[in-house]
Amino acid sequence: MRVFGVDIGGSGIKGAPVDLERGELPEERYKVLTPHPATPEAVADCVKEVVDHFEWTGPVGATFPGVVTSGITRTAANVDKRWIGTDAAALLTDRVSGGAGGSPVTLLNDADAAGLAEMRFGAGQGRTGTVIVLTFGTGIGSAVFTDGRLIPNTELGHLELHGHDAEKRASTKAKEDEELNWQQWAHRVQKYLAHVEMLFSPALFVIGGGVSRKAEKFLPLIEGIRAEIVPARLQNNAGIVGAAMATQVPGAHTGPTGSPGAARPAGAPPTGGPPAADGSPARSGSGSGARTPPAAGPSPADRAPNAVVESPVGWPDAGR
Secondary structure: OEEEEEEEOOOEEEEEEEEOOOOEOOOOOEEEEOOOOOOHHHHHHHHHHHHHHOOOOOOEEEEEOOOEEOOEEOOOOOOOHHHOOEEHHHHHHHHHHOOOOOOOEEEEEHHHHHHHHHHHHOOOOOOOOEEEEEEEOOOEEEEEEEOOEEEOOOOHHHOEEOOEEHHHHHOHHHHHHOOOOHHHHHHHHHHHHHHHHHHHOOOEEEEEOHHHHHHHHHHHHOOOOOOEEEEOOOHHHHHHHHHHHHOOOOOOOEOOOOOEOOOOOOOOOOOOOOOEOOOOOOOOOOOOOOOOOOOOOOOHHHOOOOOOOOOOOOOOOOOO
16 A cells, blocks of 8 residues: 655755555655745645645644644744644645645654554564664754554653753754764764653663664764663654555544544544554544553563553643
8 A cells, every 4th residue: 555755854845646555656766955934834845746646635744843742833943933733734735635635634643653564564673661762963853652652752862961952952953063073973872762761761862863864973972871872773764654654544634524634623533543563553542532442451560572552641632
């Protein structure tokens, strides 16, 4: 099965059809530069250009470098502030479809998308416990998984580190702007990982983003971290693959009427939980809005090593 994925970043917007059975791009991805200023309308035009390049007419998954709840963008650290509070899923659906609604757009956080792809097809495949996928680029994105379940919109790149947003000190952009060598930059990344490890005690860090292609230049220089540290296998294609995966999760961006990108009324129950690491949808709550308790499962001691465990964690409500 093929679905289209678009990865919106602070420096570039890239996309391609995705083979969801293999987690691969059957065609070479197409990329355009992120416009400046990166307003919602300007970025939407770029997304349309990427989709039109492939003459795609089906569902589209898209990532956003910030918090996304029910298709609405809530933060905008590395793009124009006019994104905050925008019903971006509806905007992108309208722009990509030319108002016809033929290509509904599912929107999610960019690092969450990369994490989903790595957990299903990449370095996190079959791993349980706490796994943290970190994407280094214009900023630092994060996707946190516990026993195979995503905790959405963690945005750990904005943790304070020595009085600064961590991504201002340890992102790939910081390395380039300050002309740091690999040893200097690895030292900053090490401090950042130590801080995240202190908070979450993960079993595994997966390092993604474009810099993962050069993992041999900096990962061996990082010391003193107890967790295993590995480069992302899907490298800079992970966001595209994860965006495509998200289109298969009911309720990821739809409101109570089912219209793409519609905002959920304040107080309404979530339409579904985050996808599992294999891309399968979470269980929905009952029709009354009460959450269905998770079914009793095996104890951790009885659990198979590669089991993916269900969890009641849901998508954050739009009004939260």
